[in-house]
Every structure is written in C-alpha cells, then in structure tokens.
Amino acid sequence: MEAALYGPGGFYVRPGGPGPAGHFRTSVHASALYAAAVARLLRWVDAELGHPAELDLVDVGAGRGELLAGVLAALDLGTAARVRPYAVERAERPAGLDPRIRWVAAPPGGTTGLLLANEWLDNVPLEIAEDGHYVLVAPDGTESVGGPLDDADRTWLERWWPDGGRVEIGRARDEAWAAAAGTLERGLAVAVDYAHTRGARPPYGTLTGFRGGREVPPVPDGTCDVTAHVALDSCAGPGSVLLTQREALAALGVSGGRPPLALAGADPVAYVRALSAAGEAAELMDRAGLGAFGWLVQPVGIPAPAWPGAAAA
Numbered sequence: 139m140e141a142a143l144y145g146p147g148g149f150y151v152r153p154g155g156p157g158p159a160g161h162f163r164t165s166v167h168a169s170a171l172y173a174a175a176v177a178r179l180l181r182w183v184d185a186e187l188g189h190p191a192e193l194d195l196v197d198v199g200a201g202r203g204e205l206l207a208g209v210l211a212a213l214d215l216g217t218a219a220r221v222r223p224y225a226v227e228r229a230e231r232p233a234g235l236d237p238r239i240r241w242v243a244a245p246p247g248g249t250t251g252l253l254l255a256n257e258w259l260d261n262v263p264l265e266i267a268e269d270g271h272y273v274l275v276a277p278d279g280t281e282s283v284g285g286p287l288d289d290a291d292r293t294w295l296e297r298w299w300p301d302g303g304r305v306e307i308g309r310a311r312d313e314a315w316a317a318a319a320g321t322l323e324r325g326l327a328v329a330v331d332y333a334h335t336r337g338a339r340p341p342y343g344t345l346t347g348f349r350g351g352r353e354v355p356p357v358p359d360g361t362c363d364v365t366a367h368v369a370l371d372s373c374a375g376p377g378s379v380l381l382t383q384r385e386a387l388a389a390l391g392v393s394g395g396r397p398p399l400a401l402a403g404a405d406p407v408a409y410v411r412a413l414s415a416a417g418e419a420a421e422l423m424d425r426a427g428l429g430a431f432g433w434l435v436q437p438v439g440i441p442a443p444a445w446p447g448a449a450a451a
C-alpha cells in the first residue's frame with residue numbers, strides 16, 4: 139500500500155495526475171457547502187481561542203488544496219487575513235494554487251487553530267491479518283499467508299478488534315493521528331473518514347480500490363487508490379468526541395431542507411439556487427453515503443464542541 143500509493147510513480151504522487159478528484163468524490167468535491175461548514179467551525183475555534191493574531195488552519199492529506207481554497211473563500215476578510223493555511227501533502231504543490239497556502243510535507247509544530255484531515259487516515263497504509271498471521275500481497279494483488287503477528291499488533295487487536303476473521307490493524311492510523319494532532323498547541327483536531335467502531339467492525343474488512351470513479355479490486359500496482367475504513371475510536375485522543383458527518387454538519391448549520399415553494403413565485407432565481415444547495419447538502423448528509431462518515435473531534439486546551447449526537451470517544 140505504501141509503495142503503491144506513495145512510492146515512485148505511486149497513485150497519489152505521480153506528477154501530472156488528476157489528483158484524488160479525478161478518481162473519487164469526497165465531501166470537498168461534492169459541494170462548496172462543505173468548505174463553508176469548515177469555515178464556520180474555524181470561526182468557532184477562533185472564538186474559543188480568543189481570536190489570536192494568527193490562526194492556523196492545517197489540512198492534512200490536502201489533495202490539491204481544494205478545501206483550503208474553499209475555506210479561505212468562505213471566510214470574511216478580517217478572519218481570512220489572520221489565517222495561516224497549511225496544506226500537508228505527499229504530492230507536489232499544484233500550479234496556480236492560492237499563494238497564501240503553504241505547501242508542506244508534515245504538519246508544522248506548535249500550531250494554534252484547526253487541524254483537519256478529510257479522508258486522509260483511510261489512505262494511511264495498514265496491516266491486514268487473518269488467524270493471527272499477516273496477510274501478504276504481491277503487486278498483482280495475489281495474497282498469501284505471512285508470519286505471525288508481533289506483540290504490538292496482537293495487543294491492538296485484542297483491545298480494538300477482538301472478533302477474529304479478516305482484520306485490519308489500525309495501529310498505524312492511531313500513530314499517524316496522534317502525531318498529527320500532537321502538533322497542535324491549542325485548538326481542535328478533526329478527522330473525517332469512512333469509519334467503524336468496536337462492536338460494529340466489518341466482518342471481512344473493507345480494503346477497496348478506486349479508479350476513475352469506480353470501485354476496483356485493491357491491487358497495489360500504483361494504478362488505483364487503495365483504501366480501508368478507519369477504526370476512529372482507536373485513534374481518539376483525550377477528550378475526543380465521535381459523531382456522524384450528518385450530525386456534525388447539522389450542528390454547523392448545513393440543512394438539506396427544501397426551500398419554501400412560495401419562493402419559486404417570489405424569486406425564481408433564489409428558489410433554484412436554494413434548491414440546488416439543498417440537493418448538495420442532502421448528498422453531504424446522506425445517511426447511506428457521506429453523511430455516515432465519522433467525525434473524530436479532538437480538543438486541545440479548549441472544550442470539545444457540545445453538539446447534539448456527539449458522544450465521548
């Protein structure tokens with residue numbers, strides 16, 4: 139997975155490729171309403187922090203920087219002037235990106251503000267196991283039985299995925315998240331992803347490939363995305379809460395409600411615009427789609443937001 143996604147010629151780092159948007163649709167690509175909701179969350183964090191002179195916004199696994207550009211566009215000028223936007227990416231900086239966006243290989247240390255990772259952790263390579271042994275995979279996708287699990291992975295499974303069968307060991311994601319969230323000095327760290335929690339782990343695992351908008355076998359040959367859902371509960375640090383994207387976006391003021399029909403007669407253009415926004419909000423909040431994503435919300439030195447549906451992780 140590491141070589142296929144990030145090695146030479148890897149799926150995410152191949153120069154000149156279309157970027158993630160060319161292969162699948164994340165919330166960021168689905169609608170500008172998503173960036174607007176993140177902008178509202180940033181303003182909430184800003185207020186909790188007492189409106190610091192510099193407000194960091196760190197996007198981990200930033201793709202082509204689309205979310206940062208959208209958040210900057212959604213902010214009022216006064217707040218935007220204080221924001222220091224960082225795109226953390228393994229791919230190269232795309233041409234023509236807003237010059238305010240700093241393109242970095244790792245989250246900068248000692249930040250104050252909001253650190254967000256949208257569909258990053260599902261692309262952090264992980265080990266897969268069956269019956270106490272690692273599953274090995276050749277570049278053509280052929281699987282074979284590997285050696286027995288080491289102690290750290292066995293311990294992780296006993297705590298977080300004791301059901302047996304084919305299991306996806308989330309330890310690498312826990313460590314990646316702890317390292318990223320650990321760079322925040324004060325603020326909120328938020329991971330948004332396909333997620334599952336203990337008691338409802340997928341019995342056969344979730345390893346999947348995506349290419350050109352279609353689901354394909356997860357062959358690690360660099361031609362497709364290779365992804366597995368995230369055990370967000372095991373990633374959670376102290377004080378974290380977990381909720382669904384549907385709940386989080388509702389708390390941030392996104393609504394999939396249709397505009398009143400009376401508006402159609404009074405102001406047809408506004409009606410069509412509101413109807414289209416309602417359709418986009420419905421996609422972001424769809425219980426069978428993006429709305430079922432998990433939001434892991436981890437406060438650092440400020441309280442966690444008290445949103446309906448948020449449960450202690």
Ligand SMILES: C[S@@+](CC[C@H](N)C(=O)[O-])C[C@H]1O[C@@H](n2cnc3c(N)ncnc32)[C@H](O)[C@@H]1O
Pocket residue numbers: 150151158164165166167198199200201202226227228229243255256257258261262
């Ligand atoms: C599924 S894409 C998500 C892109 C964007 N956040 C979105 O939601 O549209 C995952 C991105 O994470 C990046 N990535 C994976 N591991 C990374 C790491 N350790 N540091 C920085 N970026 C990473 C990949 O290169 C890829 O662009």
